[in-house]
Amino acid sequence: MQRQDTQDAPLFGEEDENNQRKRSKMRHPLVSFFHLFFRTSAILVYLFCDILSGRFVVCMVTIILLLSCDFWTVKTHSKNTKSSAESRVFWLGLLVCPIFWILFVFSTVFSFNIKWLVVVILGLVLQWANLYGYVRCKVGGKSNLRNMAKNYLGVQILKRATKQPESF
Template structure:
């Protein structure tokens, strides 16, 4: 389904897919592996850095390289292959930036594997939570030298999460409408509960 701010373009590998494949099978094991590998490796290096090395610069460079590889892999490979979503920034002839959020066509949506989709969204949502915790732990433990590293981890992982949520849910106006509808339903439910009581 196309969004107002998206384009209809064939996705990476879309022509090669067969619709009749089983949904629970992992069809892209390499993409699934690297989707989680770089994310968890950056977290593990951050947690175990003091144990294996006392050199801050070596640890920082390793973490930032892993986070950069993760950002590129998720944005350019695993999002397309595992869930059929992609996003990017396009600059027009006038020099204006346009963000493009794209999802597979409706008739192709059933080609994505449910197992791969779970792997993708679980990795995409859980890892930024760890970086949020790391930001607060560095502030409260006064390890200020690590604050730039954990902030970089949070920003890179949050950018991919935001981009893919926009792809999945639609443009910004659709997200606002969903939030308004949810709040409206909650207010309506509360009002109905109050009127049911004698």
């Protein structure tokens, strides 16, 4: 039997593959780009601030503006996220960038560069607030994250307590 005869009906598994491809394509690539652009730009401005501008205030304001634009973009992005690829970009950006700001806090403290400590703490707070807000939205607005963690730990302890001891 030739494929021409069966063009009306998809072969086994073809429909699933086509739907998977449609969902994984980015429907809003510009929003995804700016989501990562503002976050990485703030990190790059911090790293290369001495090269770009020797003025502390200019760099601090630029970083705050970039992170504020990121906050707005993430809000827009989360409303428009429909595909799995966009979701991965969204959560990757939300999770990875705060790690950089944590590293910057430690490097600033250990290098005794106190004037930059304000900037990195502000960057960390803004990124962490964004992450916390969206994790909370993902989990559910009514449930408390602390209660969820306690429940999870309680279930894990109960599982271990009821587990049959292994015989030697």
